[in-house]
Every structure is written in C-alpha cells, then in structure tokens.
Amino acid sequence: MKAIxxxxxxxxxxxxxALKxxxxxxxxxxxxPDTDDEKGAFxxxxxxxxNVLKQYVALDEVLTEYTPGKIRFFNSRNKAIGVIDNADQISRYGSQTVxxxxxxxxxxLRKAAQRADIRVEFGKYxxxxxxxxENGIVTAHFADGSTAEGDLLIGCDGIHSVVRQKLFPDAPKPEYTGLLSxxxxxxLANFSLPTDAIHMTFGERGFFAYAVSNHGEVWWFNNIAQTTEPSRQALNRSEKADLTERLLALHRNDPEPIAATIRAAHSIEIYPIYDIPFLPEWHQGRICLIGDAAHATAPHIGxxxxxxxxxxxxLAQCIRDFADLSTAFTHFQSLRQARVQAIIQQARKVGDSKTVPNRFQQFFRDLLLPLFVRLEARKMEWVYGYQVDWHRKLV
Ligand SMILES: Cc1cc2nc3c(=O)[nH]c(=O)nc-3n(C[C@H](O)[C@H](O)[C@H](O)COP(=O)(O)OP(=O)(O)OC[C@H]3O[C@@H](n4cnc5c(N)ncnc54)[C@H](O)[C@@H]3O)c2cc1C
Structure with a gap:
C-alpha cells in the first residue's frame, strides 16, 4: 500500500x-514552500x-534546546500558590516533560522521516x-495543479484542515476559546532567574509564563482574554511595537521580570486559541484525520x-491488525475519542481560569487557585501515564 x-x-x-x-x-x-526550521514558538x-517520540527519533537529537517541565504557579502579588513537580516522572512514566x-x-521528525526514505514535497497545498x-484509489489535488495517488490518505493538516472540510463540510468548525496567546x-542580563522550573503568573489581567532554556534564553508566553475573535489578517498585521505596548499595559501591575521580559523580546508572535471539542466522524472511506485535524485542543495543559x-x-497499530481500512479507522476513532475529548475539556477549563473580567472574580480566583492547581496537577496523572503497547495485537 502507498499512503498520501x-x-x-x-x-x-x-x-x-509509524506506517513504515x-x-x-x-x-x-x-x-x-520550504522548511521553516527557524520559525515558531515552543x-x-x-x-x-x-514515549511515542522516542520510537521515531533519538531524544538526544530533539532535546538539544529545551526548558524544564516543572511548573511553579504565582498569583498577581507574586505569592507562590502551587507547583507541578515532574521529578518522579522518569520513574513513573519513563520520560520527563520538557x-x-x-x-x-x-x-x-521530518529529518528522521527523510532518513527513512520518506519523500517530503513542499509547496503542495x-x-x-x-x-x-471502484479501484480504491485516493487522488489528492493540489493548488499548483498537480495530483498524487495512493491507497489511503491521512489528513495531518492541522486545526484548519482542508481534508476535514472536504470530507465533512458540515462538521463543527474550530471554536475560538476567548483567549489570545x-x-x-x-x-535578560540583569535578572537572576530560576532555571529549574517554568514560572507561571496568574497576573492581574493576563496570564504570563516564562522559563530559562539550557542556552540561557528566556522563553515566554502570555494569554489575553478577548471575547471577540480577531481575524487572522488583523493579527498578522500586528506590529511588534504595538504588541509590546499592549502587553506592558496588560501586565503593568504584575511583578518583574514580566515587563523586562516583554521589553527585551526579540520578536513576538500572536495567535487566537481554538479547539475542536467534538468531531463526530474522523474518517470516510480510505481517508482518516489525526492530530489537530481531528481533535485540536487549547494549549493550556500542553x-x-x-x-x-x-x-x-x-492508527498504525489499527491498520496493522484489522483486515480493512474502514474497520481500522473505526477502531482508531473509538480507541482515541473519549481520551482526547476529556483532555480538550480539561484544557478549556484551565484556559477559563485565566479569564478574569473583574476584581471581585479575581479575588475569589486567587483564593481558590492553590486548590485548583493541586487538583489539576493530580488530574494529569492519567494523561501522562498513557502508554501505547505496540506489541499488543488488537485482534
Ligand atoms: C500558541 C500555541 C501553543 C501551543 N502549545 C502547545 C504545547 O505547549 N504543547 C503541545 O503539545 N501542543 C501545543 N500546541 C498545539 C500543537 O502545536 C499542535 O497540537 C500540534 O502542532 C498538532 O500537530 P499537527 O501535526 O496535527 O498539526 P500542525 O503541527 O499544525 O501541522 C499541520 C501541517 O499541515 C500543513 N498544512 C495545512 N494545510 C495544508 C494543506 N491544505 N495542504 C498541505 N499541507 C497543509 C501545515 O503547513 C502544517 O505544516 C500549541 C498550539 C498553539 C497554537
């Protein structure tokens, strides 16, 4: 079989x-049009x-530049309110969050695929x-007029998936979650910053997180509550100077080094946060959706x-073990859907805790945050503990 x-x-x-x-x-x-290996956030x-990644590529190759995965939480007055420690993750789960x-x-991943003789064609929208x-052939048509044929097609085209839109034009669209990131x-030369954990602040009017990488660079993100969904074009037009001003205003009462970090930014990216809480069908015929194309989640629990x-x-395990693609895809969806939906809901809930419309709600949020952080940390155990037993036969 040949897959597109x-x-x-x-x-x-x-x-x-995995198919290999x-x-x-x-x-x-x-x-x-080409690789963009230098772009993007973290x-x-x-x-x-x-645990899946290391089946495809040596972790040493990926983890050359990283920040720790342990998280310390603070409220807007810089009071420590909780910690998610990952020190025991290696013994418990076999790997540690980064x-x-x-x-x-x-x-x-792309280089590992190319080393395994998997061809990657760029500029193919x-x-x-x-x-x-009749003949079981799937044909993909690209914007440049070219086509490709295969026995199956997997849509890995992300949250705004064209494969999904073509297969299920009436399917629910990605939902804007009310937050920008x-x-x-x-x-930052003038600050001595903690290097053992990500520092997350539920600021007075916005959420801010930073961590120091093993190369000494500060990686940070913020979340801004905004009820109306901005257009992608409007965000793409955002100038760095305007974004800097907006962030400085939002965090003006929050503790340093937040303002200093914003001022020292090399560049600032801005995205609206979407998710897809429920997609009824993930496959049709010889085509199946995976990743964000099937079940995009807000990034709040990573x-x-x-x-x-x-x-x-x-999915590769299902294709290996079931007699035909349709049965394999059906089992794949049934094995995955409940888990991903629960995680999408959990991420939404964490995102909602970052939205603080007024001082009254802020007061109660800050009061309850330590408990919330503890409960959310405990809820991650079933998420982290998931293992795919590749050698287990499904039938
Ligand atoms: C701000 C932000 C922060 C995030 N933080 C985290 C985090 O901390 N932890 C985490 O696990 N996840 C995080 N995520 C989510 C994570 O990036 C995605 O879940 C992940 O990238 C999904 O992988 P994917 O391959 O399904 O989609 P993508 O990585 O989006 O890849 C889709 C690919 O398809 C290509 N494509 C799109 N349309 C077409 C088309 N028509 N034809 C051909 N190619 C096409 C795109 O160019 C892209 O290369 C975050 C996302 C955002 C937006």
Missing part, C-alpha cells in the same frame, strides 16, 4: 514513520508524547480529495503535540 500524508507538521512525519513500521510507504505533501511535550521549540520537534470506490524569546504523536502509533 497531507501536512508535514508534527503528526505528518510521525505518521509516515508496518511496511507502508508514504509521501508527505506540505503546503509551505511547546510542552509530556511523558505520553515523549518545553522545546516547535521548529526543533518538527524538523527532527491540498485543495481537494477524490476517492474512486502571545509568545516570544528574550535575553497536550496537542503529545496527542498527535499518540495518534500515529495507535
């Missing part, structure tokens, strides 16, 4: 490597994701897919990439 994979983000190359394990050769088609990857640059994760029921990197990685191994 749409998207060379995180799920795409990992999926191709069961002797299915793939070609990956990516919309971007993301958390937790034991459940790392933050890494998205581009590094992405390029390590998928516009439609056609399934021929900014992210940047800075160098699970999007890890869930995409989990998907790849489970």
């Amino acid at each position: 994979i749409i998207g060379c983000g995180i799920a795409g190359p990992a999926m191709a490597l 394990k069961i002797d299915i050769q793939s070609v990956i088609y990516e919309a971007k 993301l958390g990857i937790s034991p459940n994701g790392l 933050q890494i640059k998205r581009s590094l994760l992405n390029s390590s 998928l516009v439609s897919v056609v399934q021929n029921e 900014t992210a940047g990197t800075s160098n 699970q999007g990439a890890s869930l995409a990685l989990e998907d790849t191994l489970v």
Whole structure:
C-alpha cells in the first residue's frame, strides 16, 4: 500500500514513520514552500508524547534546546500558590516533560522521516480529495495543479484542515476559546532567574509564563482574554511595537521580570486559541484525520503535540491488525475519542481560569487557585501515564 500524508507538521512525519513500521510507504505533501526550521514558538511535550517520540527519533537529537517541565504557579502579588513537580516522572512514566521549540520537534521528525526514505514535497497545498470506490484509489489535488495517488490518505493538516472540510463540510468548525496567546524569546542580563522550573503568573489581567532554556534564553508566553475573535489578517498585521505596548499595559501591575521580559523580546508572535471539542466522524472511506485535524485542543495543559504523536502509533497499530481500512479507522476513532475529548475539556477549563473580567472574580480566583492547581496537577496523572503497547495485537 502507498499512503498520501497531507501536512508535514508534527503528526505528518510521525505518521509516515509509524506506517513504515508496518511496511507502508508514504509521501508527505506540505503546503509551505520550504522548511521553516527557524520559525515558531515552543511547546510542552509530556511523558505520553515523549514515549511515542522516542520510537521515531533519538531524544538526544530533539532535546538539544529545551526548558524544564516543572511548573511553579504565582498569583498577581507574586505569592507562590502551587507547583507541578515532574521529578518522579522518569520513574513513573519513563520520560520527563520538557518545553522545546516547535521548529526543533518538527524538523527532527521530518529529518528522521527523510532518513527513512520518506519523500517530503513542499509547496503542495491540498485543495481537494477524490476517492474512486471502484479501484480504491485516493487522488489528492493540489493548488499548483498537480495530483498524487495512493491507497489511503491521512489528513495531518492541522486545526484548519482542508481534508476535514472536504470530507465533512458540515462538521463543527474550530471554536475560538476567548483567549489570545502571545509568545516570544528574550535575553535578560540583569535578572537572576530560576532555571529549574517554568514560572507561571496568574497576573492581574493576563496570564504570563516564562522559563530559562539550557542556552540561557528566556522563553515566554502570555494569554489575553478577548471575547471577540480577531481575524487572522488583523493579527498578522500586528506590529511588534504595538504588541509590546499592549502587553506592558496588560501586565503593568504584575511583578518583574514580566515587563523586562516583554521589553527585551526579540520578536513576538500572536495567535487566537481554538479547539475542536467534538468531531463526530474522523474518517470516510480510505481517508482518516489525526492530530489537530481531528481533535485540536487549547494549549493550556500542553497536550496537542503529545496527542498527535499518540495518534500515529495507535492508527498504525489499527491498520496493522484489522483486515480493512474502514474497520481500522473505526477502531482508531473509538480507541482515541473519549481520551482526547476529556483532555480538550480539561484544557478549556484551565484556559477559563485565566479569564478574569473583574476584581471581585479575581479575588475569589486567587483564593481558590492553590486548590485548583493541586487538583489539576493530580488530574494529569492519567494523561501522562498513557502508554501505547505496540506489541499488543488488537485482534
Ligand atoms: C500558541 C500555541 C501553543 C501551543 N502549545 C502547545 C504545547 O505547549 N504543547 C503541545 O503539545 N501542543 C501545543 N500546541 C498545539 C500543537 O502545536 C499542535 O497540537 C500540534 O502542532 C498538532 O500537530 P499537527 O501535526 O496535527 O498539526 P500542525 O503541527 O499544525 O501541522 C499541520 C501541517 O499541515 C500543513 N498544512 C495545512 N494545510 C495544508 C494543506 N491544505 N495542504 C498541505 N499541507 C497543509 C501545515 O503547513 C502544517 O505544516 C500549541 C498550539 C498553539 C497554537
């Protein structure tokens, strides 16, 4: 069998490597004109994701630049209100949460796929897919007029998936969650900053997190509550100077080094945060969706990439063990859907705690935060403890 994979983000190359394990050769088609290994913010990857990742690529290759995964929480008056410690994760789960640059994760997976003779074609923006029921061939049509044929197609094209829109035009669209995220990197010479944990502050009017990388750079992000969804074009037009002013105003009463970090930013990215709480169908015929295309989650508990990685191994296992693709895809969805939906809900809840419309609510939020942080930390155990037993036969 030959697989067409749409998207060379995180799920795409990992999926191709998983299919290689069961002797299915793939070609990956990516919309971007070329690699963009230097771009992008950073993301958390937790034991459940790392345990899959290390089946595809040596972790040493990926973890060259990282920040710790332990988290310390503070309220807007800089009072410590909780900690999520990850010291015991190696003994409990086999891997330890870290933050890494998205581009590094992405390029390590892509290079591992290319080393395994998996072809990646850039500049291939998928516009439609056609399934021929008689001969079982799937044809992908690209914006440049070219086509590709395969026996199956996996949509790894992210939250705004064209594969999903073509397969299920009436499916629920990604929902704007009421929060924007900014992210940047800075160098701060005049502060002695903690290097053992991410420092997260529920600020007076916005959430701010920073951590120091093993190269001494400060990686940070913030969340801004905004009820109306901004257009992508408006955000793309945002000038760094305007973003800096907006962030400084939002965090003006919050403790340092927040303002200093914002002022020292090399660049600032801004994104609206979406999720897809429920997608009824993930597959049709010989086409299946995985990763953000099927179940995008808000980033507040750092699970999007890890869930995409989990998907790849489970889907390859289903294709290996079930007699036909349709049965394999059906089992894949039933094995994954309850878990990802619960995580999407959990992430939404954490995101909602970052929204503080007035001082009254802020007072009660700060009062309850220590308890909330403790409960949320405990809730991550089932998320991190997930293992895909590749050698177990599903039938
Ligand atoms: C601000 C922010 C912070 C985040 N923080 C975290 C975090 O801390 N931890 C975490 O685990 N996750 C985090 N995530 C989520 C994480 O980035 C995603 O869950 C993850 O990238 C999903 O992988 P994917 O391969 O499904 O999609 P993507 O990584 O988005 O890859 C999709 C690929 O498909 C390509 N593509 C799109 N359309 C087409 C088309 N029509 N034709 C061809 N190619 C196409 C895109 O160019 C892209 O390369 C965050 C996301 C955001 C926005």
